[in-house]
Amino acid sequence: MAARLGVEVYLDLLSQPCRALHILLGCTSLPHTVRHVALRRGDHRTPEFSQLNPMQKVPVMVDNGFVLTESDAIMKYLVNKYDVPEHWYPRQPERRARVDEYTAWHHTHTRPHAAKVFILEVLLPAQTSSPVDEERLSRAVSQLDDTLEKLESMFLRRQPFLCGDDVTVADLLAVCELMQPEAGGRDVLQQSPQLQRWKSRVRAAVGDAFDQAHAVLYAVRDRRRAKL
């Protein structure tokens, strides 16, 4: 009988969706193997990785030969397949639909708008050794503020979590995106006490898995602070 390979995940913890997946795996104690992919080194552009994922992106999951990309698809698959608490992606149709609604909206709002702040403030200047384009950054921050307002008024409202009473994969995806600008020392939730409280609830729900996933990001932030 062939040995069971189990779930392998290809991750770079500087990537927001990779962290969301890492947190889910960590706090559900799902047996898995992490294969590190260093985007900075171009590991995602090697012929081997490109064969695994022609999109050259992380995360990628391999479950006994079944290859899957896209963090939300991966997390939903894992919750559906394995014995993890169902609140992560509830089975009840209306509750499940709420998570599907957020994960779709996430792609066109939370993800691009938070990433842009990080890219303009940290990544581009580091890659090009040029100063921050303050005007573009200011517009990006403003756009993110609009999105945060929508996150509060359209999703969170008076609920403890984005999609209801319990933490779901939607909260993981959102919180990891909103953590990214911290690499540049920026707390994007500073002016949003409601979202800060939500973030605390998410951290409490996932325990140590949060800081473990974010260790690399914290290291980048601390190194930058030391330089300034």
Next chain:
Amino acid sequence: MAVELYLDLLSQPCRSVLIFAKKNNIPHEVKQVSLMDGEQHREDFGKVSLIRKVPALQDGDFCLAESPAILLYLARKFKTPDHWYPADLQQCARIDEYLSWQHCAIRLHGSKVFWLKLMIPEVLHVEVPKEKMDAAVEELNGSLKLLEEKFLQDRPFIAGDHISLADLVAIVEVMQPVAAGLDVFGGRPKLSAWRDRVQAAIGKELFDEVHQTVMGSQERVKVMDGSKLEFSKAKILKFFM
């Protein structure tokens, strides 16, 4: 009880929802929301969709936005044939993967070409620099290549032998740049063959009926009142240009 579907058929995701509802005989009532007239900003629409986007669904007290969520909800609630979103975990994961990827790929690139090629020059009367147009078409070419090589490969449909929600969501997005006059299928036999299979599976009559509005875009812009879009002109230009 019929679900209410708030739609504007110029919008790609509205078309996938309507095709799905009609094909599966899901009892529904269409409520038109004209994006060109800014009807998504109406107060009553805000009660259905806090997100103020179409498509939106109302099923009793339950309101939902975002087409992937709406399609999945309808499939589950009305127990549509398995092939649309199979119970098999790997097959439905393939569909989830496509539904996730397409937001920032085909959907984004196809929309951009529609606006840059047709709406911005013909309705907003703003000239689109050739480099921007060429770049947008290049991006779309890249997405179409991934659709063919990664999502279809040698399969008849994205998830395998039968049409699924992934193909439905894909085809309506691919039709958008076609409606703007871009020859998307020329020189792409694989994509054309897939399109023929998808149209046959949906039913050509239903497909054409739902696409009638958008396919008339090139004619409509000639007589369209450009002032309608003035209120969102700055936003449109900022997003696409």
